[in-house]
Amino acid sequence: MSHLTDLPVWAAIPVCLLLLSGSAITLVGSIGLIRLKTFYGRLHAPTLSSSAGTILICLASMFAFAVLQNRWIFHEVLIILFVILTTPVTLMLLGQSALYRDRIEGSTDVPRKTTGPEPDLSAIDI
Amino acid sequence: MSRQILDLGLTAALILLGLALVCATVRIIRGPRAQDRVLGMDTLYLNGMLMAVVFGIRTGSDLYFEAALIIGMLGFAATVALAKFLMRGEVIE
Numbered sequence: 001m002s003h004l005t006d007l008p009v010w011a012a013i014p015v016c017l018l019l020l021s022g023s024a025i026t027l028v029g030s031i032g033l034i035r036l037k038t039f040y041g042r043l044h045a046p047t048l049s050s051s052a053g054t055i056l057i058c059l060a061s062m063f064a065f066a067v068l069q070n071r072w073i074f075h076e077v078l079i080i081l082f083v084i085l086t087t088p089v090t091l092m093l094l095g096q097s098a099l100y101r102d103r104i105e106g107s108t109d110v111p112r113k114t115t116g117p118e119p120d121l122s123a124i125d126i
Numbered sequence: 127m128s129r130q131i132l133d134l135g136l137t138a139a140l141i142l143l144g145l146a147l148v149c150a151t152v153r154i155i156r157g158p159r160a161q162d163r164v165l166g167m168d169t170l171y172l173n174g175m176l177m178a179v180v181f182g183i184r185t186g187s188d189l190y191f192e193a194a195l196i197i198g199m200l201g202f203a204a205t206v207a208l209a210k211f212l213m214r215g216e217v218i219e
Contacts, residue, residue, distance in 0.1 A: 003186040004132045012128035016135030019180065023142035026176060030149035033169055039162055042153075046169040049146065049176075057139075057176050061191070064183050075191055079179070079198060083172070086202040090168060093206055097213035098161040 003068060011067040015060045022056030025049065038109075043095055050087045055080055136184050143180065146173045164208045171201030 007015070025048055032045030058076035065073045102110045150173060153166035175197040182190030 004184075005129050007128050007132065009128045009131065012131045012135075015183070016131055019135050019139040019183070020142075023139040023146070023176070023180070026173060027142045027146045027149070030146035030169055030173065033153050033166065034149050039159065039165075042162065042165060046165065046172065049169065050172045053176060054172070057179050061179050061183050068186065075188075076179070079175075079191075079195055082195070082198055082202075083175075086198075090202060090205040090209065093209040094161060094164060094168075094212075097209045098159075100213050101159075101161070 007064065007067060011063065015064045018056050018060035018063070022053045022060065025056065026053035029053065039098055040095065043091055043098075047087060047091065050083055054083045136180060139180050140177065140184075143173055143177045147177070160212055164205060164212065167208075168201060168205045171197060171204070175201065 029045050029048030029050075032048070033042055036042045036045055058080050062073055062076045065075075099110055147170060150166045150169040154163050154170065157163040157166055175194045178190050178194040178197060182188070182194070
């Protein structure tokens with residue numbers, strides 16, 4: 001860790017703050033994964049870690065390397081963009097498949113189908 | 127001075143991320159149904175990726191950034207494949 005001594009104090013403090021807030025938000029999201037009761041509730045918790053945690057930690061990495069190498073570095077923007085684009089896709093697919101499985105098993109906790117060949121319109125309150 | 131601040135911050139961030147990994151592992155082991163386990167695995171991948179980025183700051187090498195990018199891509203592919211599998215019973219139709 002010899003390179004870390006090259007980082008001046010005015011840069012070390014924001015890097016530490018970004019890192020700590022990012023990892024704390026990630027931890028909050030993962031604790032939500034344990035504590036929430038239903039699967040559809042749990043589906044929302046990891047989005048905290050995957051959006052806010054990734055942005056904050058990658059910003060800290062960008063800032064640290066930019067100060068260390070004395071030039072702008074945009075590598076970590078790739079990670080941020082990729083994670084932000086893919087998180088909604090994965091969680092939507094997972095929710096869809098869970099809903100499909102719950103309907104196959106005849107669970108009463110999930111909303112019925114409102115379209116298709118045999119729509120059940122009794123659950124709609126329009 | 128900056129060495130001590132960074133030492134403290136990096137170690138604390140690694141400990142917090144490790145606790146997050148433990149939480150995701152608990153959900154994988156305990157998860158009542160298959161979709162809970164897939165969700166726990168997705169979270170595990172993301173937390174591991176963030177840990178790789180923090181290791182990259184700690185060692186100052188670019189290798190960890192590339193590892194993090196690949197972990198993120200593989201995590202996305204794995205979760206999408208498993209979600210398709212849960213829905214259809216097969217991955218490639």
